[in-house]
Amino acid sequence: MLPRESLRALHVYFPDPWPKRKHRKNRLVNARFTELARRVLTPGGVVYLRTDDEDYFAQMTAAFAANTDFCLAEMPAELSRIMTDFEKDFLAKGVNTRRAAYQRR
Numbered sequence: 001m002l003p004r005e006s007l008r009a010l011h012v013y014f015p016d017p018w019p020k021r022k023h024r025k026n027r028l029v030n031a032r033f034t035e036l037a038r039r040v041l042t043p044g045g046v047v048y049l050r051t052d053d054e055d056y057f058a059q060m061t062a063a064f065a066a067n068t069d070f071c072l073a074e075m076p077a078e079l080s081r082i083m084t085d086f087e088k089d090f091l092a093k094g095v096n097t098r099r100a101a102y103q104r105r
């Protein structure tokens, strides 16, 4: 629904990991999502991803690594310091979280 090349950043933090194998098709971040992200981001725009689910992190990073319109990017320290509510809970419980950022070429 977003206009083409209308965003400088997409932040996708702790989307539902759908941990059961039969439910993984419901995950938001997949190959199709990388295409949608490419369409709505301006050139140089960045997708920021966070999850506590190792398997989902592997899926997210594989999907963006496979899309040649994106390259791996840094998460700025200023942004990295900002924690979502879920992230604060995970950290309080000692649950490890993973992050990655991909920039549209």
Ligand SMILES: C[S@@+](CC[C@H](N)C(=O)[O-])C[C@H]1O[C@@H](n2cnc3c(N)ncnc32)[C@H](O)[C@@H]1O
Pocket (backbone or CB within 6 Å): 013, 014, 015, 016, 017, 052, 053, 084, 085, 086, 087
């Ligand atoms: C985790 S929230 C994300 C909220 C917000 N983006 C944040 O970071 O605070 C998304 C939904 O995913 C479901 N969920 C269940 N277990 C989860 C998990 N381990 N990680 C992320 N989402 C989970 C819950 O239904 C939850 O309401």
